[in-house]
Amino acid sequence: MSKTAFAMLGSVALVAVLVWLMVADGASNRNAPASASTSADPASSASDGLHIYCAASNQAVLEPIRHAYEQLTGIAISVQYGPSQTLLAQSELTGRGDLYLPADESYLATASERGLVAEILPLATMQAGLVVKRGNPKGIDDLQALLADDVRLVQANPDAAAVGKITRELLTQAGTWEAVAAATTAFRGTVTEVTNDVQVGAADAGIVYDAVLHPYPDLEFVEIEALREATSKVSLGVLQSSQEPAKSLHFARFVAARDQGLKVYAEHGFRVAAGDPWAEVPELSIFAGSMLRPAIEETIVAFEEREGVLVSRVYNGCGILVAQMQAGQQPDAYFACDVEFMNQVQDIFPDPVDVSQNELVILVPKGNPRKIATLADLRQPDLRVGIGHEKQCAMGWITQNVFRESGMQRELMSNVTVQTPTGDMLVNQLRTGSLDAAVVYLSNAAGSAEHFDAVQIQGIPCSTATQPWAVAKGSHYPQLASRLFEMLISSDSQAIFTAEGFRWKKGL
Amino acid sequence: MTLQRTRFRRLRDVVFYFVVAGLSANFILLIVLLLVADLMFTSPAEFVAALKKPEIQSAFRLTMTSCSIAAVLSLWIATPLGYALARYRFPGRAVIDTIVDIPIVLPPLVLGLSLLILFHQPFPFSQWLFPGSAWRLENWLQESLGFQVTFRWPAVILAQFAVACAFAVRTMRVTFDQIDPRAEDVARTLGCTRGQAFVYVALPQAWRGMIAAGTIAWARALGEFGPILVFAGSTRFRTEVLSTTVFLELSVGQLDAAVAVSLLMVAMAIIVLVTLRWIGAGLST
Numbered sequence: 001m002s003k004t005a006f007a008m009l010g011s012v013a014l015v016a017v018l019v020w021l022m023v024a025d026g027a028s029n030r031n032a033p034a035s036a037s038t039s040a041d042p043a044s045s046a047s048d049g050l051h052i053y054c055a056a057s058n059q060a061v062l063e064p065i066r067h068a069y070e071q072l073t074g075i076a077i078s079v080q081y082g083p084s085q086t087l088l089a090q091s092e093l094t095g096r097g098d099l100y101l102p103a104d105e106s107y108l109a110t111a112s113e114r115g116l117v118a119e120i121l122p123l124a125t126m127q128a129g130l131v132v133k134r135g136n137p138k139g140i141d142d143l144q145a146l147l148a149d150d151v152r153l154v155q156a157n158p159d160a161a162a163v164g165k166i167t168r169e170l171l172t173q174a175g176t177w178e179a180v181a182a183a184t185t186a187f188r189g190t191v192t193e194v195t196n197d198v199q200v201g202a203a204d205a206g207i208v209y210d211a212v213l214h215p216y217p218d219l220e221f222v223e224i225e226a227l228r229e230a231t232s233k234v235s236l237g238v239l240q241s242s243q244e245p246a247k248s249l250h251f252a253r254f255v256a257a258r259d260q261g262l263k264v265y266a267e268h269g270f271r272v273a274a275g276d277p278w279a280e281v282p283e284l285s286i287f288a289g290s291m292l293r294p295a296i297e298e299t300i301v302a303f304e305e306r307e308g309v310l311v312s313r314v315y316n317g318c319g320i321l322v323a324q325m326q327a328g329q330q331p332d333a334y335f336a337c338d339v340e341f342m343n344q345v346q347d348i349f350p351d352p353v354d355v356s357q358n359e360l361v362i363l364v365p366k367g368n369p370r371k372i373a374t375l376a377d378l379r380q381p382d383l384r385v386g387i388g389h390e391k392q393c394a395m396g397w398i399t400q401n402v403f404r405e406s407g408m409q410r411e412l413m414s415n416v417t418v419q420t421p422t423g424d425m426l427v428n429q430l431r432t433g434s435l436d437a438a439v440v441y442l443s444n445a446a447g448s449a450e451h452f453d454a455v456q457i458q459g460i461p462c463s464t465a466t467q468p469w470a471v472a473k474g475s476h477y478p479q480l481a482s483r484l485f486e487m488l489i490s491s492d493s494q495a496i497f498t499a500e501g502f503r504w505k506k507g508l
Numbered sequence: 509m510t511l512q513r514t515r516f517r518r519l520r521d522v523v524f525y526f527v528v529a530g531l532s533a534n535f536i537l538l539i540v541l542l543l544v545a546d547l548m549f550t551s552p553a554e555f556v557a558a559l560k561k562p563e564i565q566s567a568f569r570l571t572m573t574s575c576s577i578a579a580v581l582s583l584w585i586a587t588p589l590g591y592a593l594a595r596y597r598f599p600g601r602a603v604i605d606t607i608v609d610i611p612i613v614l615p616p617l618v619l620g621l622s623l624l625i626l627f628h629q630p631f632p633f634s635q636w637l638f639p640g641s642a643w644r645l646e647n648w649l650q651e652s653l654g655f656q657v658t659f660r661w662p663a664v665i666l667a668q669f670a671v672a673c674a675f676a677v678r679t680m681r682v683t684f685d686q687i688d689p690r691a692e693d694v695a696r697t698l699g700c701t702r703g704q705a706f707v708y709v710a711l712p713q714a715w716r717g718m719i720a721a722g723t724i725a726w727a728r729a730l731g732e733f734g735p736i737l738v739f740a741g742s743t744r745f746r747t748e749v750l751s752t753t754v755f756l757e758l759s760v761g762q763l764d765a766a767v768a769v770s771l772l773m774v775a776m777a778i779i780v781l782v783t784l785r786w787i788g789a790g791l792s793t
Contacts, residue, residue: 004711011580018573022661025569051659051743056759080659080741081756089621090741094628094646094658192759199763215761 049076050244050251051096053087055103057192058234060215061268062101065261069254077251083190085160091116091239098242099252103191104162105233117237119249119483121256124270126209128163128230130222131198140205143176143226147183154194154203155180157187163194166230167207174226195219214269234270246308254278256479276477283310284477284484287325289318289337289394290422291358291441292467295500296335299493303484311484317393317421332475333484337394338465349470355489356502358441360398360463362455363430370436375406375457378415378437385415386429386438392421394465399439401462427452441465443501466505543774550767558768563744564753568772571749574661575729578668582676582725583718590680590721591706595689611674619670620738627658663740664747668729675728676721683717684710723784730777750776 054062059081066077080087084102088111091097100117102108104126111117132140138151146153156164164187171177185203188194194206199216209232210221236255242248255261257278266272276282288296293315300311314321314331318341321334325345334349336342342352364372370380378385388396396419403409418435420426423444429435431451445452457463469488471481487493494504558564592598593605611619626632627646634643649655657663691713692705700708711718733751736742742752750773757766 002708004707011583015577015580018577022570022573022577025566025573056742056756059756060760078743078746080743080747081752081759082737082742086617086738090624090738093621093624096659190759192761195761196758196763199761212761 049078050098050248052077052079052099052101052251053091053097054079054081054101055084055087055107056081057103057190057212058101061264061270062255065255065264068260068264069251072254073250075247075251088116091241095241097239098244098248100237100239101234101255102237103234105235106162106165108235108237111237111239116240118240118242118245119238119252119486121236121238121252121479121483122233122273123236123256123262123275124211124234124265124272125231126211126234126270127223128166128207128209128227128232129224130227131195131206131208131213131216131219132204132222133198134218134220136220136222138204141222142224143171143180146205147179151183151205152185152203153180153183154186154188154197154206155184156191156194156207157189161188161190162232163191163207163209163230166232167227170227170230176226211268211270233273234265245306249307253282253480274478276479279477281309282477282480283312284333284480285312285314285331286333286335286481286484287314287316287321287331288335289321289341289467290315290424291337291395291443292335294446295356295443295497295502296488296493298496299488299490300484303487306487307480307483309480317389317396319389319392319394319397320421330472330474332477333469333471333481335467335469335488337467338398339468340397341394342468342470348472348474350473352468352470353485354466354468354505356467356497356505358443358465358467358502360395360402360439360457360465361442361445362457363427363438363440363445363452364436364455365430365433366451366453368453368455372437372455374455375402375412375460376408378439379408379411380415383415384417384434384436385412386418386420386426386435387416388423388426388440389419389421393423395423395439395441396421398462398465402439402457402460405460405462441501446499446501467502543771546767546771550764550771554764555768555771558765559772561765563748564750564765564769564772566745567748567750567753568776570661570664570747571730571751571773572776574664574668574749575726577665578672578729579676579722579726581665581669582673583722585673586676586680586721586725587711587714587718589677590682591684591710593677593681594684608674608677611671612678616671616732616734617738620667620735623663623667623670623735623739624658658739659741659743659747661740661747664736664749667735667739668732670735671732672725672728676725679721679724680714680717683714683721686717687713719784719787723781726780726784727777730773 052062062079066079069075070077080090080097082090084104084107087100087102088107091100091111092114100108100111108117108120112120130140130146132138138145140146140151145151155167158164158168168177171180186197188197191208191212194203195208195212195216197203198206198219207227210223213219213221236252238245238248238252253276256273256275258272258275260278262272262275300313303309304311318337322341322344325331325334325348330348334342334345335355336352339352339354342349362372362375362378364370370377370383372378372380387399390396390400400409403412406412418426418429423440426435426438426440427444427448430438442454445454469485471478471485475481497504589608593601593608614622628644630642631645646656646658649657655662657666687710692709695705695709696702731751733755736747736749737752737755740747742748742756748756750769753769754766754773757763757769
């Protein structure tokens with residue numbers, strides 16, 4: 001065999017051997033996390049792990065969290081590190097991946113605008129300021145000191161890095177940006193490059209985030225007044241492309257848990273958010289007015305499935321729910337039938353958000369046999385009218401207000417034969433023929449158009465109820481409750497509300 | 509008189525040697541100083557600590573194997589392509605010559621992005637040929653062959669190969685340009701086919717060039733960073749090579765580890781290049 005033929009065959013054999021080695025090496029690496037697992041959790045039998053796009057600057061924090069999670073669950077996590085913008089482009093082009101952890105939240109905002117991110121979990125904040133050599137040999141402690149001729153200042157590019165952008169915004173407002181930019185020796189691509197410049201002595205000062213300085217014992221962070229407002233958030237996004245959202249959110253909750261991932265973030269110098277405690281399957285409790293059940297039940301079931309959590313919900317008349325809460329029961333969140341019933345527990349729910357509105361109507365059997373056209377017609381002799389109980393539910397309370405506003409409260413009440421804690425009960429009684437009319441929400445009649453006619457109550461503005469949502473200040477899982485709220489105000493949920501006879505509150 | 513002229517000539521030779529040595533030393537000194545600066549920045553303990561990290565060991569293995577595969581594949585493509593460009597005049601030769609150079613001038617990150625687009629966006633012309641279809645190369649590879657490229661080791665090799673091969677083709681073309689075609693012509697007059705003339709006459713003369721092309725391809729693959737980062741990602745234990753390790757260590761402020769890995773790459777390059785030249789010298793004798 002000639003040398004040429006030998007070399008040709010040899011090269012083919014070499015490639016074959018190298019490919020085999022690579023495949024074998026890859027297989028052994030893939031098995032490593034699973035074999036290290038000590039968990040008997042069924043999740044550990046999952047065939048595929050999760051894929052995370054992570055900013056390279058977060059590597060030191062994420063690695064111990066990933067390791068702890070793999071030990072706990074046996075689920076393999078593969079992390080792809082790189083520049084945040086590059087990772088975003090990769091995710092968009094390939095349509096793959098489960099989670100995205102960029103250097104700061106601005107990238108997640110971009111990802112959300114492009115419809116790439118489903119959920120965002122807040123993790124920490126970073127404060128912008130100056131980095132100098134330990135001991136601050138040049139005594140740089142304010143913005144003016146940066147302008148001195150003997151100070152070599154390095155900044156992150158305002159068009160490429162979040163810290164540069166936020167610095168430019170703040171200093172432009174203060175009218176000092178031009179001077180600082182002119183005094184800047186170089187603009188770098190990332191905040192880490194700025195820090196490295198100061199570390200190797202190529203610069204005397206740089207503008208960076210405090211959190212990036214954790215691995216640099218020879219450097220010091222100097223907080224200055226001009227950049228006090230310059231903070232950025234670090235958040236974790238769950239990608240729309242995730243094929244297993246429950247598994248992705250399981251890991252995301254672990255990272256965002258105050259007793260797991262956030263502890264590591266705090267150790268690395270981040271100012272951490274108030275995260276939820278870690279739980280394998282957290283259970284969220286919510287109280288909601290009965291009227292809201294048809295509008296929210298489907299969304300809550302979808303939320304449970306997507307998040308892999310449990311939501312225990314209590315539907316009842318809002319007066320009863322308020323009484324239970326005042327007696328000591330405290331849900332994580334409360335969806336009230338009307339603002340009035342949220343106001344009564346304001347100390348527990350300080351920040352309510354109005355979500356929807358519902359209109360009070362007079363419900364009569366199909367064909368309207370008693371010819372009821374206005375509120376005054378409810379005064380007909382021998383008419384059996386049902387209304388909500390004013391103490392037990394918002395509907396009853398609003399009904400009394402409407403009766404009062406009409407100036408016919410006494411006459412109208414004389415025909416009221418039953419007061420119930422929920423509108424559903426009145427609808428059932430009307431259906432069985434034990435009532436001739438009922439004053440209920442329009443949503444109570446949704447889906448029963450073949451049995452009932454709804455008569456509008458004209459000229460009385462207080463006949464409309466507004467439904468607010470709030471998370472309890474003492475909630476065990478405030479972040480999880482907030483994500484449930486995000487799902488409740490999604491476009492899919494809005495469509496359900498509308499179909500059930502609710503009006504969507506403007507501004508959401 | 510003659511003695512004086514001879515002395516003067518020697519003096520001018522000495523001046524010439526000094527000028528040549530002085531100018532050459534600038535570059536040599538720069539490289540040596542760079543390495544010394546790196547060595548001073550780290551310590552043997554840090555170097556050893558970096559090498560003991562499992563992720564760096566994994567990156568080392570992947571780097572060695574992927575660079576070697578990319579270099580061999582580059583040679584397989586570059587040798588016939590370089591030969592064709594050097595020996596034949598055919599329509600479109602200038603266009604092909606230019607296309608070969610594109611990976612050399614293309615910004616590395618753009619090359620990676622282009623690979624990503626090629627594999628994940630509807631294949632060029634597929635919508636014209638089959639209206640309504642959106643045939644994607646990556647999907648087809650995965651669904652038909654169960655073979656994933658993006659974010660896996662084949663992407664590392666492909667990214668390295670795309671650049672390394674361009675340099676190898678350039679080297680092989682120069683190699684065949686410098687080999688007199690007369691010997692191949694003589695072989696053909698003695699009854700050899702074009703293929704036999706290529707294999708038995710041209711290739712044995714091109715060994716040194718092939719070793720040089722393989723060396724350049726291997727070295728280019730070793731230093732490749734941008735396309736790998738974009739197309740293959742830098743997932744630990746999966747697609748992380750030493751060049752991306754340096755980037756990752758720099759990104760988290762681990763300058764010592766970054767320098768240690770860089771020095772490891774220099775040591776690897778020296779060992780492999782010297783070995784290749786030694787093998788080349790043996791083969792060409």
